Amino acid sequence: MTMTLASMTRPGDEPLPKRPASMQRFFRETWLLIVRGLQTIPRVPQRLSDVTIQPLVFTLLFLYVFGSAIHIKGMSYQNYLLPGLLGQSLAFGVIGAGVATATDFNTGVIDRFRSLPVTRLSVISSQVIGQILEQILGIVIVAGMGLALGWRPHMSPFGFGEFLLLMLLGLSAFTWFGVLLGMIVKSSDAMQGIGFAIVFPLSFLAGTFVPIAGMKLVPRTIGDWDPLSALVASVRHVTQGTNTSGSWQLTHPVVSMIFWCVLIIAVCVPLALRRFMNAN
Amino acid sequence: MAMTNDAINSDELVVVATGLTKHFADFVAVDNFNLEVKAGTVVSLLGPNGAGKTTIVRMLATLSEPTSGSATVCGYDVVRDADAVRGVVSLTGQFAALEDNLTAEENLLLMARLRGYSKRTATRIVEGLIDRFDIGEFRDKLVKSVSGGQRRRVDLAASLVVQPKVLMLDEPTTGLDPRSRQVVWSTIRELVQGGVTLFLTTQYLEEADALADHIVLIDHGRAVAAGTPNELKSQIGDQRVDIVGIDANGVGLIVEALSSNFQLVIDHNRRTVSVPAPHDLADLVAVTGALARVSAHVDEIALRRPTLDDAFLALTGQASEPYQQDQSIAEVTP
Numbered sequence A: 001m002t003m004t005l006a007s008m009t010r011p012g013d014e015p016l017p018k019r020p021a022s023m024q025r026f027f028r029e030t031w032l033l034i035v036r037g038l039q040t041i042p043r044v045p046q047r048l049s050d051v052t053i054q055p056l057v058f059t060l061l062f063l064y065v066f067g068s069a070i071h072i073k074g075m076s077y078q079n080y081l082l083p084g085l086l087g088q089s090l091a092f093g094v095i096g097a098g099v100a101t102a103t104d105f106n107t108g109v110i111d112r113f114r115s116l117p118v119t120r121l122s123v124i125s126s127q128v129i130g131q132i133l134e135q136i137l138g139i140v141i142v143a144g145m146g147l148a149l150g151w152r153p154h155m156s157p158f159g160f161g162e163f164l165l166l167m168l169l170g171l172s173a174f175t176w177f178g179v180l181l182g183m184i185v186k187s188s189d190a191m192q193g194i195g196f197a198i199v200f201p202l203s204f205l206a207g208t209f210v211p212i213a214g215m216k217l218v219p220r221t222i223g224d225w226d227p228l229s230a231l232v233a234s235v236r237h238v239t240q241g242t243n244t245s246g247s248w249q250l251t252h253p254v255v256s257m258i259f260w261c262v263l264i265i266a267v268c269v270p271l272a273l274r275r276f277m278n279a280n
Numbered sequence B: 001m002a003m004t005n006d007a008i009n010s011d012e013l014v015v016v017a018t019g020l021t022k023h024f025a026d027f028v029a030v031d032n033f034n035l036e037v038k039a040g041t042v043v044s045l046l047g048p049n050g051a052g053k054t055t056i057v058r059m060l061a062t063l064s065e066p067t068s069g070s071a072t073v074c075g076y077d078v079v080r081d082a083d084a085v086r087g088v089v090s091l092t093g094q095f096a097a098l099e100d101n102l103t104a105e106e107n108l109l110l111m112a113r114l115r116g117y118s119k120r121t122a123t124r125i126v127e128g129l130i131d132r133f134d135i136g137e138f139r140d141k142l143v144k145s146v147s148g149g150q151r152r153r154v155d156l157a158a159s160l161v162v163q164p165k166v167l168m169l170d171e172p173t174t175g176l177d178p179r180s181r182q183v184v185w186s187t188i189r190e191l192v193q194g195g196v197t198l199f200l201t202t203q204y205l206e207e208a209d210a211l212a213d214h215i216v217l218i219d220h221g222r223a224v225a226a227g228t229p230n231e232l233k234s235q236i237g238d239q240r241v242d243i244v245g246i247d248a249n250g251v252g253l254i255v256e257a258l259s260s261n262f263q264l265v266i267d268h269n270r271r272t273v274s275v276p277a278p279h280d281l282a283d284l285v286a287v288t289g290a291l292a293r294v295s296a297h298v299d300e301i302a303l304r305r306p307t308l309d310d311a312f313l314a315l316t317g318q319a320s321e322p323y324q325q326d327q328s329i330a331e332v333t334p
């Protein structure tokens, strides 16, 4: 290394900038950390494909492979499937957020941020917001693909607003859930495992691809009470005006979805914050 | 050789730990640890893997709360004034904590921006760091694809976006090849000359000796010895002569030939007899002479620097046992 004392630009030479009010710092730091997360997406092929190619493939696959065999009374399969996929993508946020969080905690990069005089809340907020933005990218791709392939939602402007709010609520809930799981599990492989073993089957039983009412007893019972069913039924209700038959939560999907999401947020946010703030 | 700093002639205590203790459930990782670090000095925590070094560093850097006891950095309490402590400490963790999927330059920029600098000032600081740590060659490479030594350099640079009052380095050279280790050492020396107070952990006696003014030997979460490198070395012995016997009888003969004149450490499993050699060559000659007089046969004979194991043996009377269960416990003859 070519270092002489004379040639050294001492970092101490730059005066530390004044510390702005804590609110302002919080927003600035959160923004910087969100950008850091988004910057890395195109550099990790796995993550890039999770939010782009995978939703594309899923949409195409189900539409053309299963779509030819599944007939839903009174509506095109596009109009049945797309809301299902959108609901499912909310649930998949758990896996994405969990894997990203577990990875960050493992590499020690979170510890580095925590050792800086940076508001700790901004570290975890950026994690959550960054993940939500990443999921939105995937959702927009699915929706765009669906529209191109014949999905025709029926929404008033008010309904569209309701749809956006519900999606955002679902994203927040499941992302916080994922962040908490990622901190507990601490291994991205284990997170992937949980995703495949739990979220994947639950999302298939949720009436995403075929109506729950037509399933056999065991899957139907699970589907009736699967929280993800409420998401799917709710999105379907808001985008197509379709009513789902079955358990109470399926006949009152929007209320149920709000209930599940608020419950998840009420449980996960305090736990995640406590785990994050209390150094261990 | 210890680095001392004349520019800063202060008795100000920068780090003070009092009865610092950390339990993980029932397990006591750090037990009643006390420490004082004076401004402008280099203190090294020396101990084997699992001794509790990282746990201590994490408590001092506010990443982990002590179970009991307390610590202050620049007068700020690590629990009550954690945010103020973070403002004066820079930590380089044991495993280079960088964003793998950002380039070296992007990582440094992020660190500078997070410290509150504008884009322009941050860019200027980063240019300075890139020069100073010789990062130019791989500044645009993703951190995940650079070598271990290069990664360490970026890691160190990231800790120096702002000149910290205390720099904490957790095993800065573990896993590095000898050349990279030299580079890190010389960087550390420059920093110390620049007046930074350094708290460093290591598993290498040689490293603590080369860099520190004061060494604390730690095992099982407890400080077992402390002193300047010279104080410790006068107890450990500068160098040692190791003699490997051909078989058990051979070892017996070697012990017989040497035990009257030397303090022996005998490891029967490895058929090795070890002798302190404060006068290096002269001692080597004395040992070979004594062996030749009884016509002992040896497999191998070598002059070597003391290791961490020797230090534990000499300073605590016992080996740092659980970490070397594969070896026999050496016995010390009077």
Ligand SMILES: Nc1ncnc2c1ncn2[C@@H]1O[C@H](COP(=O)(O)OP(=O)(O)O)[C@@H](O)[C@H]1O
Binding pocket: A280, B024, B027, B029, B047, B048, B049, B050, B051, B052, B053, B054, B055, B056
């Ligand atoms: N989060 C943790 N939970 C449980 N045990 C831990 C945790 N962190 C460290 N330990 C244990 O504490 C001891 C000291 O660990 P550490 O401080 O990492 O040692 P060193 O850095 O000296 O190698 C080890 O036995 C380790 O297994």
Ligand SMILES: [Mg+2]
Binding pocket: B050, B053, B054, B055, B094, B170, B171
């Ligand atoms: Mg360690």
